[in-house]
């Protein structure tokens with residue numbers, strides 16, 4: 001198996017594949033930097049539990065006129081530093097004689113029905129299958145395309161500032177400017193925290209605007225002036241928020257994985273646990289069949305609900321601040337998290353949906369259902385007219 005891209009999904013996949021599988025991981029560089037911080041919630045443990053850097057049992061949600069701290073039992077909100085994750089998996093893989101790395105820009109990645117081929121550093125490698133996270137498919141017209149973009153600082157303060165037993169999941173009290181914008185705060189201890197400014201919108205900001213908003217938040221909500229803290233690290237990221245289908249195959253023997261395989265949840269951008277589930281499913285299917293193409297459901301109602309939500313956002317019918325406030329105000333926080341994690345039952349989904357702005361969501365739900373029906377008819381039409 002050739003794994004093109006040795007970031008989150010490529011490394012996870014190599015880690016889960018049977019030790020007997022010969023694996024080549026290709027990446028332009030060896031990942032070592034702490035270039036991202038993954039946060040997510042779960043009710044159980046995960047295979048990377050030993051490198052969870054910090055976890056919280058309670059979270060704050062803040063919006064204009066509504067602030068509350070929630071106990072999220074049975075969930076725990078967790079954080080993994082990417083530097084720890086890369087080091088952990090690379091060390092594990094170094095023990096496996098069947099696993100090799102090749103570092104360099106991928107010059108080509110292609111396949112036919114029999115084998116996949118990747119060219120890097122002028123060398124050609126072949127394997128029965130490849131999984132790709134290095135090349136993302138082109139955005140498809142006719143769907144929603146928003147971006148989740150964010151900048152965060154890890155700061156160290158001069159005085160005790162944070163209650164490190166509680167994370168701020170979302171703080172919408174900042175100016176919304178007709179978009180969806182919030183800050184989250186993940187405190188590591190009384191003086192250190194990751195403070196991240198996040199937007200859901202169609203265009204990026206100038207770099208200085210992220211900094212200005214972060215500093216505004218630090219001043220007005222954490223009462224920190226610039227000389228009260230030091231910025232230890234900063235991170236910037238862009239995650240696609242789209243309901244456009246991600247092709248499962250890059251070419252006949254190359255499967256797309258990770259964000260390139262549509263694993264970022266369109267309505268929230270959370271991807272880490274979805275990547276974990278995807279790579280585990282591939283590894284299990286691979287062990288049984290020597291193919292990575294594990295069966296996937298034909299219809300996914302959570303994907304449909306994500307599209308409805310993107311329609312609401314893109315049409316600017318209601319911002320995320322009001323939507324998330326209604327969810328957290330009217331439902332137990334663990335149920336909201338279960339819903340956002342796509343584990344809720346149909347009954348729970350209906351209950352949650354009845355707590356949001358019903359006219360806005362009903363209108364958008366009809367529009368999305370109409371668009372889906374229209375696209376399906378257009379796909380059927382050419383074959384029926386032949």
Ligand SMILES: Cc1cc2nc3c(=O)[nH]c(=O)nc-3n(C[C@H](O)[C@H](O)[C@H](O)COP(=O)(O)OP(=O)(O)OC[C@H]3O[C@@H](n4cnc5c(N)ncnc54)[C@H](O)[C@@H]3O)c2cc1C
Pocket residue numbers: 004005006007008009010026027028029031035036037038039040104105106133134135235236237238239257258259260264269270271272273275
């Ligand atoms: C800053 C940041 C913070 C995030 N925080 C969270 C979070 O808190 N929770 C969450 O659930 N998700 C989060 N995400 C989303 C998601 O989990 C990450 O983006 C995750 O790293 C995606 O994994 P991936 O394997 O798809 O892509 P990557 O991890 O980006 O891996 C792709 C790899 O392909 C390599 N590559 C690309 N092009 C080439 C080429 N031409 N030749 C060779 N190699 C190439 C890259 O070097 C990279 O190593 C975050 C994303 C970012 C950017």
